[in-house]
Amino acid sequence: MKEELKYLKNLILNEQKTGNPYYDKPWENGKSYFERNPIIPNFSVYNTIKLLNTFYQNKTAIDCIDLQVNYREMFNDSVTISLALKELGVKKGDIVGICMPNYYQAVASFLACNRIGAITTFINSSATKKEITDYLNLYESNIFINFDSTKENNLDIKKNTNVKYIITLSKENRSNLDLKSNYKITSDDDLIDFNSLESISKYQKKHIENVKGSDDSLILYTSGTTGKPKSVVLTNRNIVAAGIYQKNTCLTDNVKGDKTLVCVPFTYPYGFCTSTLLSLMSNKTAILGPDLSKETINYYLSKKPNIIFGSPALLELIMNNAPNEQDLSSISNFVSGGDFLTPQAAKRGQEFFEKHGAKNIEISNGSGNAETVSCGTGQTGIKIKPETAGVVLVGTDAMIIDPETMQQKNIGEEGMLCISGEHVFKEYYKDEEKTKEAKFNYDGKTFFKTGTMGFIDDEGYFNLTGRMSRFYIMSTLNKVYLDHVQSIISSFDCVKDCAVVKVVDEDMLYVNKVYIELNDNYKNMDINEIISYIDSLCRNSSPEDTKTEEQLMWYEVPKYIEIVDSLPRKPGTEKINYGLLEQDASEKKVKHLNIILKR
Numbered sequence: 236m237k238e239e240l241k242y243l244k245n246l247i248l249n250e251q252k253t254g255n256p257y258y259d260k261p262w263e264n265g266k267s268y269f270e271r272n273p274i275i276p277n278f279s280v281y282n283t284i285k286l287l288n289t290f291y292q293n294k295t296a297i298d299c300i301d302l303q304v305n306y307r308e309m310f311n312d313s314v315t316i317s318l319a320l321k322e323l324g325v326k327k328g329d330i331v332g333i334c335m336p337n338y339y340q341a342v343a344s345f346l347a348c349n350r351i352g353a354i355t356t357f358i359n360s361s362a363t364k365k366e367i368t369d370y371l372n373l374y375e376s377n378i379f380i381n382f383d384s385t386k387e388n389n390l391d392i393k394k395n396t397n398v399k400y401i402i403t404l405s406k407e408n409r410s411n412l413d414l415k416s417n418y419k420i421t422s423d424d425d426l427i428d429f430n431s432l433e434s435i436s437k438y439q440k441k442h443i444e445n446v447k448g449s450d451d452s453l454i455l456y457t458s459g460t461t462g463k464p465k466s467v468v469l470t471n472r473n474i475v476a477a478g479i480y481q482k483n484t485c486l487t488d489n490v491k492g493d494k495t496l497v498c499v500p501f502t503y504p505y506g507f508c509t510s511t512l513l514s515l516m517s518n519k520t521a522i523l524g525p526d527l528s529k530e531t532i533n534y535y536l537s538k539k540p541n542i543i544f545g546s547p548a549l550l551e552l553i554m555n556n557a558p559n560e561q562d563l564s565s566i567s568n569f570v571s572g573g574d575f576l577t578p579q580a581a582k583r584g585q586e587f588f589e590k591h592g593a594k595n596i597e598i599s600n601g602s603g604n605a606e607t608v609s610c611g612t613g614q615t616g617i618k619i620k621p622e623t624a625g626v627v628l629v630g631t632d633a634m635i636i637d638p639e640t641m642q643q644k645n646i647g648e649e650g651m652l653c654i655s656g657e658h659v660f661k662e663y664y665k666d667e668e669k670t671k672e673a674k675f676n677y678d679g680k681t682f683f684k685t686g687t688m689g690f691i692d693d694e695g696y697f698n699l700t701g702r703m704s705r706f707y708i709m710s711t712l713n714k715v716y717l718d719h720v721q722s723i724i725s726s727f728d729c730v731k732d733c734a735v736v737k738v739v740d741e742d743m744l745y746v747n748k749v750y751i752e753l754n755d756n757y758k759n760m761d762i763n764e765i766i767s768y769i770d771s772l773c774r775n776s777s778p779e780d781t782k783t784e785e786q787l788m789w790y791e792v793p794k795y796i797e798i799v800d801s802l803p804r805k806p807g808t809e810k811i812n813y814g815l816l817e818q819d820a821s822e823k824k825v826k827h828l829n830i831i832l833k834r
Contacts, residue, residue: 254645254646255634255643255645255646256627256633256634256635256645256646256691256695257632257633257634257643259646260627260632260695261646261691261692261693261694261695262484262626262627262628262629262633262691262694262695262696263629263695264694264695266483266629270483270629270630271629271630272630273476273479273480273483273630275448275472275475275476275479275657276448276475277447277448277449277472278448278471278475279349279350279352279446279447279448279450279452279471280346280349280452280471280474280475280512281313281346281349281350281446282446283471283475283478283516284346284512284515284516285310287516287518288306288515288518291306291518292305292306292307293305293306293307294306294518294520295520296308296309296515296520296521297309297339297342297520297521297523298494298520298521298522298523298538299337299338299339299409299410299522299523299525300409300410300523300525301410302339302409302410304339309339309342309343309346310346312343312347313343313346313347313350314347314350315347315432315433315436316343316344316347316432316436317346317347317348317350317351317443318435318436318437318439319347319432319433319435319436319439320347320348320351320353320378321351321439321441321443322435322436322438322439322441323378323399323400323427323435324377324378324399324400325348325351325353325377325378326352326353327351327352327353327444327446327450328352328353328354328450328451329353329354329376329377329378330353330354330355330356330374330375330376330454331344331348331353331354331355331356331376331378331379331380332356332358332367332370332371332374332376332378332379332380333345333355333356333357333358333379333380333501334357334358334359334360334362334367334379334380334381334382335360335380335381335382335404336360336382336500336525336526337497337500337501337506337523337524337525338382338404338409338523338525339523340380340404340409340429341357341380341501342511342521342523344380345357345453345507349446349452349471350443350446351443351444351446352444352446352450354451354452354453354454354468355452355453355454356370356374356453356454356455356466357453357455357500357501357502357507358370358502359456359500359502359806360382360500361806364388364391364392367379367392368392368395368396371392371396371397371398372395372396372397373466373664373665374454374664375397376396376397376398377397377398377399377400378398378399378400378401378402379392379396379398379400379401379402380401380402380403380404380429381401381402381403381404382403382404382409383403383404383405383406384403386426389401389403389426390426400427401426401427402426402427402428402429402432403426403427403428403429404429405428405429408428408429408430446471447471448470448471448472448475449470449471449472450470450471451468451469451470451471451661452469452470452471452473452474453468453469453474453504453507453508454466454467454468454469454664455467455469455501455502455503455504455507455508455605456502456503456605457604457605457606458503458573458605458805458810465605465663465666465669466663466664466665466666467504467605467606467660467663467664468660468661468662468663468664469504469508469608469660469661470661472657473608473657473658473659473660473661474508474512474608474658476608476656476657476658477508477509477513477607477608477609477610477658478512478513478516478517479630480610480613480628480629480630480631480656480658481509481513481610481613481628482513482516482517483628483629483630484613484616484617484626484628484629484630485613485614485615485616485617492540492541492542492565492567493518493519493520493541494519494520494522494538494539494540494541494542494565495510495514495519495520495521495522495540495541495542495543495544496522496524496535496536496538496540496542496543496544496545497510497511497514497521497522497523497524497544498510498524498527498543498544498545498546498549499544499545499546499572499573499809503605503609504603504605504608504609505544505572505573505603505609506544508608508609508610509544509572509601509603509608509609509610510544511523519542522535522538522540527549527552528552529552529555529556532552532553532556532557533556533557533558533561536553536557536561536563539565540565540566541565541566541567541568542566542567542568542569542570542615543566543568543569543570544570544572545569545570545571545572545573546571546572546573546574546576546809546810547571547573547574547575547576547577547580547732547809548573548574548804548809549573549809550569550571550576550580550584551732553587554583554584554587557587557591561591562591562592563588563591563592563593564591564592564593564594565593566588566593566596567593567595567596567597568596568597568598568599568614568615569584569588569596569597569598569599570599570600570601570614570615571598571599571600571601572600572601572603572609572614573809573810574809574810574811575600575624575699575718575722576598576600577722577725577726578621578622578726579725579726580725580732581598581599581600581621582621584598585598597615597619598619598621599614599615599619599621599625600614600621600623600624600625600699601613601614601624601625602624602625602652602685602687602689602697602699604683604685604686604687605660606659606660606673606683606685607654607656607658607659607660607683607685608658608660610628610658611627611628611631611633611652611654611685611687611697612624612625612626612627612628612696612697613625613626613627613628613629620694620696622698623692623696623697623698623699624689624696624697624698624699625696625697626694626695626696626697627691627695627696627697628656630656631654631655631656631658632654632655632656632680632682633652633653633654633655633691633697634652634653634677634682635648635649635650635651635652635653635689635690635691636650636651636653636684637650637651638650638651638684641675644690646690646691646692646693647690647691647692647693648690649688649689649690649700650688650690651684651685651686651687651688652685652687652688652689652691652697653675653682653683653684653685654682654683654685655677655680655681655682655683659674659681659682659683660683686702687699687701687702688700688701688702688706688716688718689701700716700718700719700722701716701717701718701719701722702718705717705718705813707737707744707745708744709740709743709744709745709746709790713788713790715737715745715747715790715791717735717736717737717747718735719791720735720747720749720787720791720793721733721734721735721749723786723787724749724751724769724772724773724787724793727769727772728754729753729754729757729765729768729769730751730752730753730754730769731752731753731754731755732751732752732802733749733750733751733752733802734749734750734802734811734813734816735747735748735749735750735793736748736750736813736816736817736820737817738794738795738817738820738821739821740794743790746793746794746795747791747792747793747794747795748793748794748795748796748797748820749769749793749795749796749797750797750799750802750816751769751796751797751798751799752798752799752800752801752802753765753798762798765798766796766798769796770792770796773787773792773793774787774792775787795820802816803815803816
């Protein structure tokens with residue numbers, strides 16, 4: 236390995252291409268030295284955002300339902316809340332749990348915690364009381380910020396945790412922020428109203444400790460589509476670096492418009508870091524959507540966002556519910572970061588937005604993990620290649636490896652994407668073993684194994700083909716990547732959306748089952764006819780004009796096909812719930828309830 240490394244470095248010194256993405260770094264072609272080697276300041280997230288917005292104090296920072304707050308007001312509120320938290324006993328390094336939808340108050344509370352060196356964790360607003368108490372006990376939290384929960388529930392949480400104070404936000408006050416309401420702490424059982432925090436802050440005289448880039452900032456979560464979400468610890472440096480990499484790669488200052496629509500819950504880095512904090516670092520207005528649904532989506536679109544950070548499910552929500560007369564001309568970019576948006580789905584979206592006035596809209600994919608602050612590639616401000624997940628971030632290192640041998644792959648060769656940079660997470664909370672499994676060292680750098688399969692092309696774009704967690708080896712020793720099979724089937728003319736899962740099989744060990752949502756013009760077909768048609772497409776035995784460019788191998792062809800009205804999704808991320816589908820497929824097989832194609 237050392238000799239190979241020496242040989243490759245000699246090629247680079249002689250300005251020769253190696254064919255290896257790690258050494259050639261095609262994503263950095265045309266970039267300046269300082270873009271390729273950015274200086275990551277030793278600042279807290281709070282100080283970084285404040286410094287970057289020195290000249291934008293009067294601009295709207297957050298637009299949340301009926302509440303619009305400019306940057307000056309946001310910083311002032313954050314100072315007030317931070318002083319109140321200090322008075323309530325919060326110290327540097329303490330973990331504060333926040334459980335509420337995507338409200339402005341959650342953003343201000345994070346900045347307040349960050350200002351005094353406390354760590355924020357956003358607990359899903361739909362979490363059960365047991366989940367909330369489990370997390371608060373795991374983090375040994377003394378302060379809990381909650382939304383509109385009954386006094387009985389909150390006191391029950393206090394009873395079963397070490398939480399001393401619970402700060403509550405009511406529905407009535409979510410859009411009418413007034414931190415000056417009078418309040419006096421009378422007993423440990425009292426619940427503190429969010430809008431009384433200024434009264435508490437006035438008592439605070441303690442010294443505010445210096446917060447550095449290396450200090451922990453956030454604990455957020457993986458999407459958990461195939462298992463329990465992992466608690467990902469991110470430092471200030473991780474988040475600031477992610478923002479700098481994204482800005483240098485995507486040229487966000489050049490993206491048309493300055494309003495972003497945030498759709499993913501703050502529990503996930505794509506919702507809070509990529510969508511919200513990056514917007515604030517770029518002097519933009521973050522439109523928060525805490526209650527997106529078919530009833531509310533047009534309200535948020537009426538706020539005239541320019542960039543939408545969404546997912547394939549959100550695109551469908553918009554297309555299914557926007558009236559014909561809806562003006563969407565303000566939208567310049569739709570970024571899919573939850574699940575991969577296929578070129579076919581992107582084309583449908585393009586046609587839809589163009590009909591609604593967005594003539595120059597760009598629809599793109601990104602690829603990221605909670606462990607890389609949800610950004611491994613850039614999606615906006617670059618040439619769009621719909622079949623890819625964007626370009627590798629400038630300033631970072633990337634390589635493609637064989638996940639079994641750990642040998643590097645060349646440009647155009649498939650393997651697992653590994654990322655190195657200052658945005659790579661610190662650790663999984665209290666899980667040293669999993670942290671070690673997720674990282675490795677090479678050439679003096681720490682790489683994160685993303686678990687995402689694909690290849691890097693000669694322009695530095697990452698072509699995503701699947702996830703490591705979504706593959707199996709059958710009895711014939713053939714390896715099946717479920718996302719690859721899913722991608723091919725999703726290109727069929729009759730398929731609106733699909734999900735492929737593995738099913739236990741007596742002969743082959745495992746086989747595929749596909750769940751399919753049909754396009755509208757196929758829904759009236761006889762169920763047996765449409766299943767036979769899909770089967771013929773999978774087997775490539777259909778007429779020439781219906782064949783796809785890519786073909787399934789014989790062992791990839793699904794043994795089971797089921798037509799469904801909709802696919803189950805994980806709330807918040809809107810990613811397909813593969814675990815639920817695997818359970819469904821297993822139960823139907825055991826009970827012999829398959830009324831679908833079975834060979």
